[in-house]
Amino acid sequence: MFEGLEAFGRSLAAYATFDAVFTMLWSSLLGVVIGALPGLTATMGVALMTTLTFKMKASEAILVLICTYVGAIYGGSRSAILLNIPGTPASAASCLDGHALAKQGLAGRAMGIATSGSILGTWIGMLALALFTPVLGNVALDFGSYEFFWLAVFGIVISGNLTGGDPLKGWIIGFLGLFVAGIGQEPVHAYIRFTFGFADLSGGISLIPALVGAFGFAEVLAVLGSPKQKAIINAFDSVIPRLKDVFQYWRTIVRSGAIGTFIGIVPGVGEDVAAWSSYAAAKRFSKERDKFGKGSIEGLMAAETGDNACVPGAVIPVLTLAIPGSAPAAVLLAAMLIHGVRAGPMIMIESPQFVYDVVAMMLLASIGILIYGLVLTKALVKVLLVPREIVMPIVFVLCLVGSFAIASRMFDVWVMLSFGVIGYVLRQLDFPMAPLVLGIVLGDLLDKNLVRGLVLAEGDVTAFFTRPICIVLWLLVAAILLSRVPGIESRIRSLAARWART
C-alpha cells in the first residue's frame, strides 16, 4: 500500500516539471477539440497523435496520448450538450439530458456537471488503476498459453456482444479482425500466408494505418454522406461546476465510476457502453426517474462519470495483459510497443514504476480537462460552428500523414484507404468497428498461444479446457454465445422480466 503511494509520489514528482505541464496543456487541448468536433473520435485522435509523438521520449509520448484520450472523451460532451450531436460515441448518452438542460437555458450548468463528472470519473478509474493493476498483474503471471488463447476469444465474444446492436455481426467482424492480423509471416515456420504474392503484405497489416482508416477516413465519408444538421447553440449560464451537484449525487458518481471502470477492464467494450450502462443504472436507482431524458442532472452526471472512469479502466488490461479495454486503448497499446514499453504480465516485475507514471499522467489529464472545462467555452463554440465541409478534408490530410508517418511507406496509406472504404461499407450494414480493432490487436496473441499451447500439450486439446482460469473463461464464452441463441435468449428475457416484477 505505502510502496504504491511512494511510487505514485515519485511519478508525480517526475511529471511536476514545466515541460510535462506544457505537454499536458497542449495535448489535453487537442484532445478536447478533437472530442468536441462531431466526426472526430478519441480513437482517431490517439492514432493521429501516435504519429506526431513518434520521435518523442516514451514518457512524454505516452503523456501526450493519455491527455488526448482523456480530453477527447470529455470533449465529446461539449457538442452533445450544445448541439445535441455526440462529439464521440461515448457522449451519445449525454445528449439526452445535456441538450435538454441546454434548451432550458442551462447549458453552462450542464457543462459544469460534465466537467465535474468527468474529473471524478477519471479519479475513480485512476484509483482503480493504482490499486488493481498490481493485483491483476500478479494474477496475470499465472496466465499461460491456454489462458491467453481463451482471453483473446473471450475478448472478441464480449466485445461483439456489447458493442453495436447485433452480437452476430460483432462476432463475424471480430473473427475477421483476428484473421486479418494473421496475414503475413506466421510465427513458427515464418511461412508467408494470404499475401497472394504481394511483398508489402508479408510484414502484415499495421494497426495504426488500419485504425486511422476504419475510424478516420470511414468517419470522413460517413459524416459527409449523411444529411447536414443545423447547428443551433442556445445561450448559456456559468460553466463553473457546483459542489452541490456533486454532494447531492455522490452515490450516482461512485456507482457510475465503478461501472465505468469495470466496463473499461472488460476487453474491447469501451466508453460508449460504459456511459449507457452508468446511465441505465442511475435511472434504475434514481428517486427522480421521471426527469431522465428531460434534463436530469443525475443522468448527465452518471453518463459523464461512467465514460471517463472507463478510460483508466481500459488501461488496466493494457498494462497487465497487453489486451485493450477499448478502441482508443488499442492504439495506446500499439503506441507503447512503438516506444519500447513492454506491457503485459511482466510489467509489475520489469517496470512497476511505469504503472504509477500512467496514474500520474491520468491525474495531469484530469487537471487539463478541469482547466479547459472552465476557460474553453466561447472559443470552443466557435470551433463547433466550423462547417463539416472544412473540417473533414483537413481530417483526411491528417489521416494520410498519420498512416504514412510510422513506417514512411505508401503501402500504409493504401491500407488506410482500404480500411476506410471497408469501414464505411460495414457501418452502412450496421457492423460495429470495435470488435474488428480488437481482433486485429488480439490476432497475434491468439495465433501464437494456440500454436504454443498445442505444442506444449503435444496436440492434446483437453489442456485448453481443464486449467482453472481456462474453465472460467470458456464457460463465460459458452454462456455469452448460448445466451444469444434465439430460444434461450427469449427464455432469459422472460425470466429477467419476471425477476424485475418481483
Next chain:
Amino acid sequence: MIPTRQSKRDFLAGVFFALLGLGIVAEAQRIPAMTSGGTGLYTWPGLVPSFHGAIVLLLSLALIWRSTRQGGHRLGTGETVFERAGTPFRTMLVTLVLCLAFALVAVGRLPFWLASFAFLSASFIVLGWEEWRDAGTTRRSLVKVLAIAAAVAIGVHYVFQELFLVRLP
C-alpha cells in the same frame, strides 16, 4: 411477411461473409503441412486461419438463416436493398473520388504541401459551392477557403516535418 431493407442487407452481408469464410478455409488448405522439422501437424501454418475462416463461415450461415426467416432472401419484394442515392450520398462519392485522387495521384508526384493545398482547395470549393451560391457569398467564401487551405497545408508541413521531425510523403 414483407422483408425489410435491413433483413435483405443482412442476407447479402451473410452471403458475402460466408463466401469469404469459405475462401479463407479453402486457401488455408493450400498451405503445406511443414512437418519435416519434427513438429506435429498442430504447428501447421494453416491451422489458425482455418479456425478463423470456419468460425466466420458458421456465424455467417447463422446470419443468413436469421435473415431468411425474416424474408431477407426475397430481394425483389418490398423495400429496395439500398436507398435511392440522394445529395448526401453524392457528396460522399465526390469526397471519395477527391480523397483517392489526392492519395493515389497527387501525393508522391507533388511536394506534400502543394498536393495538400490543391486537395483542400478543391474539396472546400466542390463541397461548399452550392451553399455559397445560394447565399450569394461565392467570391468572399472562395478567398476564405483558399486562405484556410494554404494555412493548413503550410501548418501541417511545419508541425509534422519541422517541429516533430515526422517524415511526410
